[in-house]
Amino acid sequence: MRLRFFSILFVLFLSVFAFAQSKIVTAPNGQTYKISGTDGFRGNDELWLYTASYYAKKPTSDAGVDVYVVDGKVTIIQDRAGKVFLEQKPDPGAIAVGAGGFVLSGNGAARRWILANLKIGDAVSIPGMTGNAGSATATGAAAAANLYAYPGFGMIAAANNKTFYFDGKNAARGTNQMFVFTPDFYAKTPPASNGVDVLIKDGKVAEIRDRAGAVYIEKKPDPGALKIDEAKNSYVLSGGGEARKWILANLKTGENVGLSGLDLSKEVPPMASIPCFAGAHYRKAVSSFDVWTGIAGFVKLGTPKVDEARLDPKDNQPLDNFSVYMGGSAGGKYEVDAGLTWEFSTDANGKRSERRNVWRPFWRTKTWNSAPDKPEHTFKPGDTIQMAILVAGAGKLRMIIADAKNPQKQFTVDFDAEGFAPGVPRQFKRVNAIDQRYNEGKPVQQTKAQVTGAEWLQTILLRGEGANAKQIPMDAARFTDMRCGAIIDVTTVDAAKGAEKIDIFGTPRQ
Secondary structure, eight states, X not given: OHHHHHHHHHHHHHHHTOOOOOEEEEOTTSOEEEEEEEXXXXXXXXXXXXXXXXXXXXXXXXXXXXXXXXXXXXXXXXXXXXXXXXXXXXXXXXXXOOSSOEEEEEETHHHHHHHHHOOTTOBOBOTTOOSGGGBOOHHHHXXXXXXXXXXXXXXXXXXXXXXXXXXXXXXXXXXXXXEEEOHHHHHHSOOOSSEEEEEEETTEEEEEEEHHIIIIISOOOOOOSOOOSOOTTEEEEEEETHHHHHHHXXXXXXXXXXXXXXXXXXXXXXXXXXXXXXXXXXXXXXXOSBBEEEEEEEEEOOEEEOOTXXXXXXXXXXXXXXXXXXXXXXXXXXXXXXXXXXXXOBOTTSOBOSSOOEEEEEEESSSEEEOOSOGGGOBOTTOEEEEEEEEEETTEEEEEEEESSOTTSEEEEEEEOTTOOTTOOEEXXXXXXXXXXXXXXXXXXXXXXXXXXXXXXXXXXXXXXXXXXXXXXXXXXXXXXXXXXXXXXXXXXXGGGTEEEEEEESSOOO
């Protein structure tokens, strides 16, 4: 029964927070209104865009007005709220849409804007959607629904998790460009000597040949193109200029390398391994760089225990803290962390707790941010929490934290996340950690601190947007398993759902 409850709640949780498109609709008279989202729940005073296929299955309620746009022009305006609530007449019902076009639907202020500015026959303009003079067409609506599908060639991910885009496949490589070559093409048409070539076999770097270094720096003869003895599961990377520098700085013989973007119909597998970043005890499950648009899950919160022998002499607070969070990276800008951290609380009399004693939302990009210290934003060990990090627009992520038993107790925030742009492969993660003050990037310190009883009940990765997003289980085949620090106990509960129990101990147990 519990699993069924979670499954139903998961669908509602994701559909309510459909990804925002951050687009504007412009009427012929020049008046504009922001589109709050695509194919999802229309809220008060909001204007939403619906693809015809979605609207036909899940039309909006009678609390607004619907506008059917075909070939960039308004063909039907159905003011359901006007009929029902003003004229006291029967609801005329949803529009009977065809296969093409799309529907604009507005409530409250958005309804009034539609009625004041749009009429049948008007051309509707939505920037970024295809059509004559920027008018929205059925093709444009479909494109908007896939704004974050990756249209480019791909991305290289090194074993150190550094990334670089490649600019093409089986073609002439230009200055500062990275290209990927199949063995047959490379053998017949190898690139010039002004770069470095890398043979990748079975997902590992087999050979690095720096032809430019030999010819132009060491003033030696060109060592020539690579010899590929076994073409199966092999390909060649070739980089010139800045791409060459990246290869020499980040790829090493024998290390794993990931490649995304060659075939979008197939998922990119995760890296076999990723080096740990020093400074904390943690377990991270991290996806590949692919066309993911978010991560979501249910987690039962663990119980922290501090090491009383490790206190900061400045404030007598523990040097170890605790977190359970999600996040990711894209575009090589920075790593995003967002979820729950162990925090201080304030009681009804305004008194702050002497020690950290509650879980509270935080998000970290270039700066650290946290939710206001309010009861509705705090959670206790043993609580089961819905957590999600979703692409919410160009350069934007949305964090959603909610009590699984009481969805009214929640915190949602949209924040800037540089690199999360259309056409950029994205990586997402979930993490359980014992963090250490003043120790980021330094050797991890042993501690008697521990956090036990945490359990991920379900985790999914998302491909696509809003109600059209595919919910794909984040099972062991879809993440790199990173266990960094002292003792990380992981017990698989339901492999198909990515369900695990995780206990972290900062020092080996006696």
